[in-house]
Amino acid sequence: MEVDVARKILDTNDAHAGQNRERFAAAGVFVLNMMSSPGSGKTTLLEKTLVRIMPKIRCGVIVGDICTTNDADRLARSGAPVTQINTDAFGGDCHLAAHVIGKAADAFDLENLDLLIVENIGNLVCPAEFDIGENARTVVLSVTEGEDKPAKYPHMFRKCDSAVLNKTDLLPYLDFDMAAAEGFIHQVHPDMPIFQLSAKTEEGLSPWLNWLTTQVAENRSAR
């Protein structure tokens, strides 16, 4: 029973995601879906990213949380338009669904954006199942979570287009095997680009920014 129901929910979601994708393509905006466990440092990475790429790249952000507007408040300081979704209003959903993103996108002047970043709910499982009509997906893994997470949560790493290994400033105080972590990632997703960085200290930020800005530029030139 559960599996049939889940299939129906995902089919409905895929239809909404298709509509979003057409709409984003028509406006020429590149949409990045950022996913991770709670507390991996997505918001800090976004804060640092927005400062470096704006205003050359015109950015907007949709932030998903079950409760609070903490992250939207932090990101709004960048000057980018930010919309917070609180899934608590509709049952405490553990992911952002495509129809929710469709409604949130109404708050933006999409024609005047180059990049719309969706900071998904902190959850390494469910968000991977829900296409939101994005162009690319990035998974952020904090090195404090341990190197085996790509093996334990393979769907997320399989479905993403790049991976960030964040909080590398803490590596001296952890038993984290970086080569093993990259090996686990490439076992489930060969050749996926991996960016080792510390959003806090900004060490290693440039390769990540180059990847992101290249994606946006290619999307723009494809219009």
Next chain:
Amino acid sequence: MEVDVARKILDTNDAHAGQNRERFAAAGVFVLNMMSSPGSGKTTLLEKTLVRIMPKIRCGVIVGDICTTNDADRLARSGAPVTQINTDAFGGDCHLAAHVIGKAADAFDLENLDLLIVENIGNLVCPAEFDIGENARTVVLSVTEGEDKPAKYPHMFRKCDSAVLNKTDLLPYLDFDMAAAEGFIHQVHPDMPIFQLSAKTEEGLSPWLNWLTTQVAENRSAR
């Protein structure tokens, strides 16, 4: 639609959980459901806990993961009987459901256990919704995840009976406000016991062990 379907799934789960609860009570085994984000250190905490409380307390463990038997392999070294559930076999479920726990419990001689610990899937959202027939619930939060998680994921902290703040050995290298974290926890769950500890260094482990062994002893004396 989604909400109705979710209600039906949860009602079915609650019925299975009730059956589990009767069965565990009849056998006199105390069941603890441990939940957290991925990588909070649940398995390390359990390894250290089992060494300290066995064989005086006869323990069994059910470990939930989407993929891999890494955690079961680690925990089996304690000598406790361990059963690994891989939800990948039935759709990659993001939580352990009561009927799954019921089946996994068949592998144990429940009459000869004092404590059955369930290490749930690493997910700070969905597992909180699924009663598995446990006696108590503990949420583990790594201090690397940031102090605001109880406010952002209130359902989990509201439904648990105790909270562990793990990885305190990393506090010197983090901007983590312990008083704020405890404040956020007590905002959503006043008076919930909180245990600050480092499973890695074992600092602060005793108050946690006292709480757990007291729960088990009270369950035994209530028979």
